[in-house]
Amino acid sequence: MNIKDLEKDTVIKVEDLSKKFTKSLKRSMYYGSIDMARSMLGMQYDSEILRKGEFWALKDISFEVKKGETLGILGLNGSGKSTLLRVLSGIFPPDKGKITINGKVGSLIAVGAGFHPHMSGRENIYLNGVILGMTKNEIKNKFESIVQFAEIDEFLDAPVSTYSSGMRVRLGFAIAIHCEPDILLVDEILSVGDISFRNKSLRYMAEYRNKAQAILFVSHDIEQVRSLCQKAILIDRGQVLHYGDTVETIVKFEELAREERLKQLKRENESHSRDFKIHFDSDYVRFLKIGVEDKNGDETEVLDLKGSLKVVIDFEVKEKLEGLSINLPIVRDDNLDVYCINAFSDLNIKLENIVAGKYRASLYMEKHNLNPGVYTFGTLTFRNSKTFETLAKIKANYVFKVKSNSKVMEKGFIDVDQKWDFIKQ
Amino acid sequence: MKTQKEQTIYYPNYRLKIGFFQTWVIMLKNILKSKELIIELFKRDFFATYRKSLIGISWILISPIVGIISWVLMNATGILNPGDVGVPYPAYVLLGSSLWGLFMGFYTSASDTLNAGIGFINQVKYPHEALLVKQTAQHLANFLITFVINIIVLLLFSIIPDWKIIFFPLLVLPMLFLAAGMGLIISVINVVFPDIPKIVNVVLGFVFYITPIVYSTETNSSFLNKAVELNPLTYLIGGVRDLIIYGQLIYPERFIFVAFISFIFFMFAWRIFFVSEDRVIEKMI
Numbered sequence: 001m002n003i004k005d006l007e008k009d010t011v012i013k014v015e016d017l018s019k020k021f022t023k024s025l026k027r028s029m030y031y032g033s034i035d036m037a038r039s040m041l042g043m044q045y046d047s048e049i050l051r052k053g054e055f056w057a058l059k060d061i062s063f064e065v066k067k068g069e070t071l072g073i074l075g076l077n078g079s080g081k082s083t084l085l086r087v088l089s090g091i092f093p094p095d096k097g098k099i100t101i102n103g104k105v106g107s108l109i110a111v112g113a114g115f116h117p118h119m120s121g122r123e124n125i126y127l128n129g130v131i132l133g134m135t136k137n138e139i140k141n142k143f144e145s146i147v148q149f150a151e152i153d154e155f156l157d158a159p160v161s162t163y164s165s166g167m168r169v170r171l172g173f174a175i176a177i178h179c180e181p182d183i184l185l186v187d188e189i190l191s192v193g194d195i196s197f198r199n200k201s202l203r204y205m206a207e208y209r210n211k212a213q214a215i216l217f218v219s220h221d222i223e224q225v226r227s228l229c230q231k232a233i234l235i236d237r238g239q240v241l242h243y244g245d246t247v248e249t250i251v252k253f254e255e256l257a258r259e260e261r262l263k264q265l266k267r268e269n270e271s272h273s274r275d276f277k278i279h280f281d282s283d284y285v286r287f288l289k290i291g292v293e294d295k296n297g298d299e300t301e302v303l304d305l306k307g308s309l310k311v312v313i314d315f316e317v318k319e320k321l322e323g324l325s326i327n328l329p330i331v332r333d334d335n336l337d338v339y340c341i342n343a344f345s346d347l348n349i350k351l352e353n354i355v356a357g358k359y360r361a362s363l364y365m366e367k368h369n370l371n372p373g374v375y376t377f378g379t380l381t382f383r384n385s386k387t388f389e390t391l392a393k394i395k396a397n398y399v400f401k402v403k404s405n406s407k408v409m410e411k412g413f414i415d416v417d418q419k420w421d422f423i424k425q
Numbered sequence: 426m427k428t429q430k431e432q433t434i435y436y437p438n439y440r441l442k443i444g445f446f447q448t449w450v451i452m453l454k455n456i457l458k459s460k461e462l463i464i465e466l467f468k469r470d471f472f473a474t475y476r477k478s479l480i481g482i483s484w485i486l487i488s489p490i491v492g493i494i495s496w497v498l499m500n501a502t503g504i505l506n507p508g509d510v511g512v513p514y515p516a517y518v519l520l521g522s523s524l525w526g527l528f529m530g531f532y533t534s535a536s537d538t539l540n541a542g543i544g545f546i547n548q549v550k551y552p553h554e555a556l557l558v559k560q561t562a563q564h565l566a567n568f569l570i571t572f573v574i575n576i577i578v579l580l581l582f583s584i585i586p587d588w589k590i591i592f593f594p595l596l597v598l599p600m601l602f603l604a605a606g607m608g609l610i611i612s613v614i615n616v617v618f619p620d621i622p623k624i625v626n627v628v629l630g631f632v633f634y635i636t637p638i639v640y641s642t643e644t645n646s647s648f649l650n651k652a653v654e655l656n657p658l659t660y661l662i663g664g665v666r667d668l669i670i671y672g673q674l675i676y677p678e679r680f681i682f683v684a685f686i687s688f689i690f691f692m693f694a695w696r697i698f699f700v701s702e703d704r705v706i707e708k709m710i
Contacts, residue, residue, distance in 0.1 A: 021707075032617030032708045039441060039701040040610075047437040090435060090550045093703045099435040105550070113545030116469045118476035127469055130462045131549055159476070 011102050011183060011214040012065040012088070018096035019058040019080075019087055019238075020050060027053045047095035057083045058238045060097070070215040072229035072246055074222075074253040076260055080238040081218045085109060085185045088216065103213050106132065106181025108189045111172030117161035121152055121171060124160050128175045142178045149200075150174035170197055177204060182213040188220065202228075222250050226409075247409060254372065255404055261333055261374045262301065262401045269397035284321060285382045285391040288314035288358070292400050301400040306415060309368035311341065313361045315382065315392075317354050323385035324351040326361055329378030330370070333399075337378060338370065338413055344385075351385065371415045372404035440700045448696045455552035462551060466559045470541070471566060489571040493519060493578055516582045520669060521638035523575050524662045527568050528600050529629065534560035535608020539616060539702065539709065547706055561605060579669075587672030596668060599684035600661045606687070606694030613698060616705040632656065637663055657683045 022028035031054070035045045050056070058080045065071050075081045086092045088099060089107045114131045115124050125146055129139040139146075147153050150171040152163070160168060173189065186205070205228055209215060219225050225232060225246060232249035234242040234256065242252040281287060293310045294300040303309060313326065326343040341363055343351055376399050382391040404410065443451065456463075475482050538557045539546065546553070579586060607625075615622045635652040636659055653659050664680040667673065674680050 028708060029617045032705055033614075035704045036613060036617055036701045039438075039704055040613075040697045042441060042700070044438045044441055045704070086547065087435070090433065091547055092707045093437065093439070094435055095437055097436070099433075101433045101435075102431075104431060105433070107549065110545070110548035113548045114466075114469075116473045119469065119473050123468075123473075127465045130459075130465045131545060131551060133551065136461050 009067040010064055010100075011067050011069075012063075012216070013100045014061055014063050014088070014097070015099075016097035017058060017061040017084075017087065017094055017099060018048075018056055019083055019092060020047075020054045020095050021057040021083075022054050024053055056238050058087065058235075061235070061238075061240055062097075063233055063240070063243055065214045065216065067213055068209075069231060070209050070217060070229045072225035072232035072249070073216060073218045073235065074225060074232055074249060075235035076257060079235045081235055082109070082187055083238075084235065085187050085216065085218060089185055101183065103182030104133075105183045105185065106176070106179045107185040107187070108173070108176045109185065109187045111169055111176055111189060113172075115160050115168070115172070118159050120157045120159055121147075121163070122156050124171070125175055128172065129178075132176060132179050133181075134179055139178075146171075146174045146178050149177070149204075151197075166194065166197075173201065177201075177208070180208075180211070184208065184212050184215045186215065187218045222254070222409075226250060250409055251404055254409070258372065258374050258401050258403070262399055265333060265374065265376065265399045269399065280393055282391045284317065284319050284384070285324075286316040286318060287380065287382070287392055287394045288316060290314070290377065290380065290394075290396045290398055292398065293362075303368060303370070303400060303402045305370075305372055305402055305405055305410070306367060307402075309363075309365045309370075311363045313363075313380070314358070315361070316358045317356050319356055321354045321384060321391075322352065324354055324391075325383045325385040326351075327381045327383065331376050331378045332413055333374040333376065336413065338375070340378075341365075367415075367417075368402070369415050370402045371410045371413050372402050373413060374399065374401045376400075440703060443699075445696060448699045449692065452552075452554045452695060452699060455554050456558055459552050459555040463555050463559045463562065466541075466555070467562055467566075470559070471563050485567060485570050486574070489523075489574050492522075493574065516579050516584055517641075517666075517670065518639055519575055519578060520666050521662065523568075523571055524597075524600075524665055525633060525636065525638050525658075526571070527564075527597065528604050528658065528662060530564040530568060531561060531601050531604030532608045532611075532629070534564040535605040536611040536615065536622060538609060538612040538698075539705070540612070543709060547709055553702060557605065557609065561601070584670065586669050589672055590669055592668065593665065596665045599680075599687040600658075600665070602684075602691035603657065603661065603687040606691035609694045609698040613701050613705055616708050632658065635659075657687070661687070 022031055031051060038045050061084065063071070073081050073084065083092065085107060086109070087094055088101070089105050089109070112124075112128065114128055116127065119127065125143065126136065126139055130136065134142075147156060150167070150173070152167055152171055155163060155167065160171070163171070176189075189201075202224065205215070205217075209228070215228075217225065217229055229246045231244060232246045232253075233240060234249050234253050236256060241256065242249050289312075291299045291312050292301065292303070293312055295308075295310075311328070313328070317324075324343070327340060328342065329340045330338045332338055343349065343361060343363075377396045380392075380394045380396055382393075383389065384391055472482065475484055478484060535557055538560055539553065541556045541560055542553060576586060611622045611625060635649065635656050637653055660676055660680045660683045664674050664676070667675050
């Protein structure tokens with residue numbers, strides 16, 4: 001293959017790239033021995049078949065990065081992002097597919113690789129610099145700039161082991177970015193250091209975009225990806241879930257994260273012996289069941305953005321009550337109380353003089369006003385509305401999510417209808 | 426734009442598809458390209474190790490001196506009775522064992538080639554051949570110090586080394602090739618099958634006794650004589666020692682033959698390292 005086969009402005013071309021790993025250590029060593037022995041004997045290794053205990057860490061990944069582009073790589077933990085960067089930088093060989101790269105690749109995968117703790121900052125700049133592929137002369141020329149960027153000038157001749165972790169990372173980062181490769185692979189690195197250093201790094205990246213042929217950028221920080229990348233790729237369990245416009249990909253990523261969060265919270269709930277926790281029931285009220293229902297009256301855990309919400313609460317009144325109030329907070333998965341629903345709010349209903357028996361209270365909201373996210377119920381409280389005596393308190397382990405159906409990122413947690421006028425005065 | 430940028434293509438088994446001779450060209454180029462890396466890593470591992478210690482780099486001198494003292498003492502007490510070797514026995518053993526040390530050192534440092542890069546070998550892409558050179562250089566530096574002390578001891582025993590000692594660097598080359606070749610292969614195997622290097626170490630411990638180092642080549646056991654005769658190290662190590670002490674190679678044809686085989690072996694080992702190392706890097710966790 002020669003350069004003509006690539007379009008002129010393509011910098012990286014990845015075609016059906018796959019990479020497999022082994023789960024168990026012993027098996028991994030066993031396969032490693034076999035593959036090594038085969039290679040030693042000059043036999044090719046069947047990389048396209050999964051053996052027992054192997055899995056695809058990356059599967060059939062294809063994308064293309066053009067000159068001047070910054071590509072964001074999004075995915076949950078363990079989705080294969082770092083593996084992809086390692087394969088692209090040539091550290092791990094691919095098991096399937098093909099990668100073509102035009103230009104010198106540099107990676108910001110681990111900062112401070114090869115630092116020796118007893119050597120001074122000055123010596124480590126040279127050591128780390130040559131490990132990253134710079135020549136001594138280059139380092140000499142950029143030395144001042146590295147020290148300045150890392151903000152370590154007064155500790156330059158102290159051993160690195162005396163540095164704070166922040167200083168070490170700053171130094172490592174400063175060296176790495178001074179390599180100035182054509183193609184820069186960045187792995188989750190702009191989240192190091194304090195705010196001011198992070199901002200400085202981000203500014204540097206934004207500037208470097210103009211110099212570099214291409215940047216591939218792994219981050220969990222959606223704002224960073226949005227501000228730096230023209231395109232993004234979403235990887236889940238080693239496969240491409242979405243590839244295209246950054247905002248679109250971020251929306252998909254957030255949806256995926258919510259899905260994962262919902263599953264995780266449900267798992268947590270299942271591991272509890274009961275699906276709700278009763279703080280107490282009293283002689284007056286006994287809680288039976290709570291649920292979110294869709295239009296057809298079926299229980300659901302997924303709501304549409306700008307859609308309706310129906311909450312159904314079943315309970316039993318054991319003795320006649322002169323007044324009843326029901327209070328239920330809606331809580332986002334990060335424990336933020338979003339709002340409280342309570343039977344007080346509806347003035348058309350008077351919960352007075354309730355005789356004993358089973359009841360169903362249902363709340364229907366035309367618009368729940370919740371932005372996409374994962375939500376649970378807070379503590380459901382039944383009170384006597386005359387005496388304000390608490391009758392029952394229950395923490396129901398019910399999880400539901402509001403899914404995004406738009407192509408824009410929603411910020412905040414409340415969705416409000418907005419009507420704007422735009423008038424020239 | 427400037428000149429055409431370098432293009433890299435990765436696909437499965439790409440190293441296997443590189444030609445046999447091409448391998449050596451690539452690896453030699455890589456080593457030349459990374460000479461600054463080699464120097465910096467050498468500095469890190471040779472000097473920085475002693476940073477915290479009180480007497481620092483002087484530690485390098487201490488172990489060979491202690492070794493020599495113990496040999497001299499043992500000889501003085503008469504524990505060792507080796508028969509006639511033509512020169513004072515301590516000098517004979519000292520030289521032989523330091524050459525054995527040189528061989529083992531070449532082997533151990535080469536077998537640590539991949540290990541020497543642990544911490545950044547699966548973070549940064551760089552030619553790992555550089556590590557072999559750095560490892561070997563580090564060992565050579567250690568050896569040189571020992572060697573100078575040894576020569577001083579020889580002079581004290583009033584053995585003036587033959588002028589042919591100037592061929593010494595050339596004569597240790599075959600030893601280096603054999604040891605580095607073995608070490609390179611073991612270095613890859615060590616990552617995925619650490620039992621094998623352990624076995625090799627045990628075997629090498631045995632080989633020491635079938636190499637004429639603490640005794641002369643003429644022994645009474647016919648089995649030992651046969652083993653010694655077949656052992657390539659008899660010629661590689663013994664040859665260098667004989668040159669220094671007696672000023673000549675006792676078996677020049679055998680030396681040259683073994684040297685040639687060692688070189689060929691090294692070239693194969695290098696290729697084997699090249700095609701198999703990238704398969705094991707991902708297991709270095």
